[in-house]
Amino acid sequence: DTEVTQTPKHLVMGMTNKKSLKCEQHMGHRAMYWYKQKAKKPPELMFVYSYEKLSINESVPSRFSPECPNSSLLNLHLHALQPEDSALYLCASSQDAVHTNTGELFFGEGSRLTVL
Amino acid sequence: TQLLEQSPQFLSIQEGENLTVYCNSSSVFSSLQWYRQEPGEGPVLLVTVVTGGEVKKLKRLTFQFGDARKDSSLHITAAQTGDTGLYLCAGAQGNYGQNFVFGPGTRLSVLP
Numbered sequence: 523d524t525e526v527t528q529t530p531k532h533l534v535m536g537m538t539n540k541k542s543l544k545c546e547q548h549m550g551h552r553a554m555y556w557y558k559q560k561a562k563k564p565p566e567l568m569f570v571y572s573y574e575k576l577s578i579n580e581s582v583p584s585r586f587s588p589e590c591p592n593s594s595l596l597n598l599h600l601h602a603l604q605p606e607d608s609a610l611y612l613c614a615s616s617q618d619a620v621h622t623n624t625g626e627l628f629f630g631e632g633s634r635l636t637v638l
Numbered sequence: 639t640q641l642l643e644q645s646p647q648f649l650s651i652q653e654g655e656n657l658t659v660y661c662n663s664s665s666v667f668s669s670l671q672w673y674r675q676e677p678g679e680g681p682v683l684l685v686t687v688v689t690g691g692e693v694k695k696l697k698r699l700t701f702q703f704g705d706a707r708k709d710s711s712l713h714i715t716a717a718q719t720g721d722t723g724l725y726l727c728a729g730a731q732g733n734y735g736q737n738f739v740f741g742p743g744t745r746l747s748v749l750p
Contacts, residue, residue, distance in 0.1 A: 526680075555738075562745075563742070564726055564740035564741060564742050564743050565681065565726075565740050566740075567738065567739075610678075612680050612681075614680070626671055626683050626686050627671070627673075627681075627683065627728070627738060628683065629673075629680030629681050629682070630680050631678075631679050631680050632678070632679065632680050634678070
């Protein structure tokens with residue numbers, strides 16, 4: 523069983539809806555990530571939080587808004603999405619990457635998002 | 639952004655056969671990870687290699703990191719149907735290794 527928990531597992535939303543994806547880890551990791559994965563493609567990095575501060579934003583459209591309320595939680599707020607945003611959204615965490623260069627990622631099972 | 643290439647893209651073999659998949663880049667990585675992903679699930683970490691020339695064995699899986707830390711290989715001995723999945727290599731770039739770059743993956747199908 524993965525130690526990174528994502529909810530919901532499946533989400534269907536209209537283009538005018540506002541929804542959120544949630545991610546939780548209790549491994550004491552201090553870096554958390556959002557990845558987007560389209561079918562038959564590798565995961566693409568969206569955001570990285572390090573010590574609850576946004577450290578990387580890979581030019582993601584503002585209709586995706588990340589939030590890190592505390593070191594264990596990571597949210598992705600969704601608003602006015604497009605059908606092409608339909609994908610598997612993966613959350614991951616890694617140990618404090620400031621002091622190590624072997625920051626392995628631990629992934630959740632993903633949230634399958636469909637935008638109608 | 640450093641790019642990772644993987645080959646082959648697709649591989650279909652019979653149970654019991656051996657196989658090797660490759661991960662290559664023109665850039666140096668501080669570490670490199672191999673993941674396996676099954677449909678509808680998140681990638682699962684298999685191994686991390688850090689030192690150039692390093693070889694790690696995980697049961698029937700052997701991982702090697704190139705001397706120059708630019709490439710890696712994964713060899714599976716006597717493949718089983720349970721090995722079926724998408725094999726992704728990922729490289730940690732930058733001083734703190736926070737930005738992981740994924741290769742496009744090798745989709746392996748092991749037939750009974």
